Amino acid sequence: MASGVSPEEIVLSEGEVLALARAFLMAHGLGEAQADAMARTLCAAQRDGCTSHGLQRLPGTLDTLAHPAFNRHADPRPEAVTPAVIRVDADYGFSILAAERGLPLLIDSARTLGVALLAVNNGFHSTALWPVVEEIATHGLAALSMNPTHDWVAPAGGTRGALGTNPIAFAWPRPGRPPYVFDFATSAGARAEIAQRRQRGETLPPGWGLDAQGRPSTDPAAVLAGSMLPFGGHKGSALATMVELLAGPFIGDRTSRQSAAFDGGVKAAPCHGELIVAFNPAILAAATGDSEAAAEDLFARITAQGARLPGDRRYAARAAARRTGIRVPKALYERIRSLTPPQT
Template structure:
């Protein structure tokens, strides 16, 4: 089959409008629909297929579960000179993040470092859009959250951790930021779901079946447990995120999130920890010369990486971004048809 027989091509504006219309059709408030549609468009634009319009299926399933408040208005609370809190009131996390971001940025610039905690939110998206928004302000960004207990600890066979992503962004004066965003599981849950949807095999190190055996069957993986990346190292990082973005901020761990869901099939409900750092306030007592020297060291590091043929994290994603902005995005026809059915 030719590409035109298997895929449709959409402009970014068409992706955004489709996402917004689907969400509004299912009762979401305009503010939530716009915040989520914006991030879904970014995921499709950057060819992060498991975080693009496929996520509309996930969002609608969550809305139908009755767990998510589609019209919740986040509330902002000033906790301390370096801490701001946003209560999502059981809505999706993205509007809560946008609500608290201006306060986080102001505190980071005033203090040098600040944290934002988001509580009682449902989270389904990648974290790189969030840390990129922080980097766009000239700040270093970190973000992390637990999810559902789909992931077994190293040496175990049953889910304890979530996919527990960790994202980082370093602003660069000339060009796109240095960004990484990865699950501490071997792969994102959405990638296994897409493999199951398309009947494709998965690598055996991604997951275990219900008997605790490595499997290449994506459906068996979804019924079993995912594995961490890097064995005990990924397992330790996953535990750290449970502690920092769960226990520390007074919100659910991945096991508690799974129990809260009670089989409803909604996106994970938990909290999120976001940290912003002003590089101008670090170094030698905020000395501008020290800041410039630090930026030069960072660029020398990046040059040493790319100079030997290595890619910087997110480089493929940024290349995809430029391609999509020129040519639009390709969406499998079967997926596009399923998303259109959400408007029925």
């Protein structure tokens, strides 16, 4: 047993985690291209210690596959609406494949024009945002991504859901280093984390949510049945509203309320849009100075105080996983295996 691995865990290689996820998805009828895209993203999250967005999400994909609108064989094709605007209809499959297929056009446009945006429509979304913005940043571009979810979150001062958890991710390129990346929900806590705390029998920090009667609660089950709260009060509420508008009406897709109505009680992953914007710092910076040096000076001033840059913990977990393997709870591994029917 590897050092520090508990008896309740097993250690797998990256290839084994990919194969586990891919086999599960394809055994349940998901097309090869979608299965590959989902497996890569779930594996990346598990590898980087983001377990709430890793293999834990696999069993829940069965609810999404059961949605009457879900398309197991979706084949999204990107189209250039204008030189700076790319659209990809996910065709009611998982949105990650549509996002990946739109990236080459987005990256080329941003390099040439300075800024470009990618609108992903009609996608069932259940993965983290950071893998996509990190990929964009490896091409020397900054990136911003956001999407609505379901109306699980009460606005600041409210008592019932009106907003989604509405994550925002951002990446900045760093020559010779991994990009600066953050990815967080505009709710006080991610819904997946609340679900994990319920499974572990833990309570929530105060200020994370309300019960079904609109009263503050630290019980994960009560909050999941009631409503979550935005982080930072009115500030998080305003950011969540911005995400609703930019990744909803702006790109011709659903708000969190409309996404929940579309679900129809199936409890699938939210089906909505995603907005991804790429920026080329070199175009404007070429006329004003060395943007790379200025950015690195900023990062150095943060870390010199002992503060951690967002993403550093993930990069450390990634390096450790590549040395010693990826840890997976035995119970989760066995559940995934038991839910994977043999392929004929």
